[in-house]
Amino acid sequence: MSAVDKRRVELTEEQRKSRRARNIALALVLAGFAVLLYVATWAKFGANILSRSF
Amino acid sequence: MAIAEDHIADPGISTARISTAMPGDYFALLKPRVMSLVIFTAITGMALAPADISPAIALIAVLCIAVGAGASGALNMWYDADIDAVMGRTAARPVPAGKVAPGEALAFGIILSGFSVLTLGLLANWLAGGLLAFTIFFYAVIYTMWLKRRTSQNIVIGGAAGALPPAIGWAAMTGSVSTEPLVLFAIIFLWTPPHFWALALFKSADYGRAGVPMLPNVAGNRATQRQIFSYSLLLAVSGLAPWLLGFAGSGYGVIASIMGVVFIWQGWRVLRMDSEDAAMQPAKQLFAYSILYLFVLFAALLAEALIGRFA
Numbered sequence: 001m002s003a004v005d006k007r008r009v010e011l012t013e014e015q016r017k018s019r020r021a022r023n024i025a026l027a028l029v030l031a032g033f034a035v036l037l038y039v040a041t042w043a044k045f046g047a048n049i050l051s052r053s054f
Numbered sequence: 055m056a057i058a059e060d061h062i063a064d065p066g067i068s069t070a071r072i073s074t075a076m077p078g079d080y081f082a083l084l085k086p087r088v089m090s091l092v093i094f095t096a097i098t099g100m101a102l103a104p105a106d107i108s109p110a111i112a113l114i115a116v117l118c119i120a121v122g123a124g125a126s127g128a129l130n131m132w133y134d135a136d137i138d139a140v141m142g143r144t145a146a147r148p149v150p151a152g153k154v155a156p157g158e159a160l161a162f163g164i165i166l167s168g169f170s171v172l173t174l175g176l177l178a179n180w181l182a183g184g185l186l187a188f189t190i191f192f193y194a195v196i197y198t199m200w201l202k203r204r205t206s207q208n209i210v211i212g213g214a215a216g217a218l219p220p221a222i223g224w225a226a227m228t229g230s231v232s233t234e235p236l237v238l239f240a241i242i243f244l245w246t247p248p249h250f251w252a253l254a255l256f257k258s259a260d261y262g263r264a265g266v267p268m269l270p271n272v273a274g275n276r277a278t279q280r281q282i283f284s285y286s287l288l289l290a291v292s293g294l295a296p297w298l299l300g301f302a303g304s305g306y307g308v309i310a311s312i313m314g315v316v317f318i319w320q321g322w323r324v325l326r327m328d329s330e331d332a333a334m335q336p337a338k339q340l341f342a343y344s345i346l347y348l349f350v351l352f353a354a355l356l357a358e359a360l361i362g363r364f365a
Binding site: 009011014015018019021022024025033036039040042043044 | 072073074075076077080108110111114117169173177
């Protein structure tokens with residue numbers, strides 16, 4: 001465990017801050033894409049999405 | 055996006071390579087100002103189309119076209135980082151400024167290209183998706199990688215990429231392409247040379263330093279001034295085409311006539327400008343006016359189309 005800890009690099013405050021901002025932006029984009037697909041599915045199929053033929 | 059390597063093998067390794075790019079730097083890779091023009095012209099193409107689709111799908115189609123255009127901008131910035139670094143206008147872009155690594159810009163561009171094309175193809179139709187894919191390919195490969203550094207006609211041929219968004223918008227609505235979007239394509243295509251050559255006249259030192267063979271650097275200022283005036287005439291006539299062909303009303307016809315006459319006058323002033331003039335005011339004014347010209351023409355088309363749809 002100590003060997004692993006020694007190999008770690010301490011990020012600067014600026015690097016930590018920018019990584020956090022990038023992570024938040026990526027999360028928002030992914031959430032937005034999920035919403036987009038949800039809306040698009042309803043727009044394309046509407047209530048017919050529940051009418052499946054097996 | 056950026057990789058923060060917080061478990062790098064060597065304990066003494068520098069953290070200098072770890073990205074400090076902010077989300078805004080990635081947004082800048084998308085060339086937001088170009089993207090706004092793409093959105094505007096694509097929406098105009100969609101509004102003119104004689105078809106109706108779900109508003110949600112139409113909104114998503116616009117988003118896909120915008121993201122696709124942005125992706126091609128990111129690929130352009132990845133490939134052109136070396137010449138962007140030596141030009142004052144582009145030196146602050148994320149890649150030459152060292153904010154985003156070249157590989158990250160490339161991956162960003164490829165991923166967004168894939169997602170935008172697939173989403174547009176699946177949700178609108180594959181003609182629109184294919185046209186978007188072709189536009190990205192044309193801008194990133196044909197223009198950026200092939201033409202830009204090889205021929206003074208780079209922006210003439212490359213202008214096709216910037217002229218396609220109205221056709222993509224039309225195709226997203228109708229699943230086809232007809233005369234109307236091709237006329238809009240022609241207007242933007244003929245608008246591109248006087249717009250960029252006016253810029254190239256007063257930024258020729260920048261382009262010369264970067265080794266980009268823009269027309270003023272290859273053929274000289276005088277030849278460029280003549281070309282600008284010739285294209286101004288062609289553009290002014292093509293700007294009337296929507297009215298002459300009957301898919302725009304007389305209001306548009308009046309606006310396009312006035313704007314076209316002013317464009318020719320601006321082109322004439324560039325033609326009469328002393329080619330050794332250091333200030334190049336007429337070229338700067340034409341450059342600014344060309345943006346207004348395209349905006350006003352498409353705004354008029356859009357307004358008429360929306361009034362026709364909802365009145």
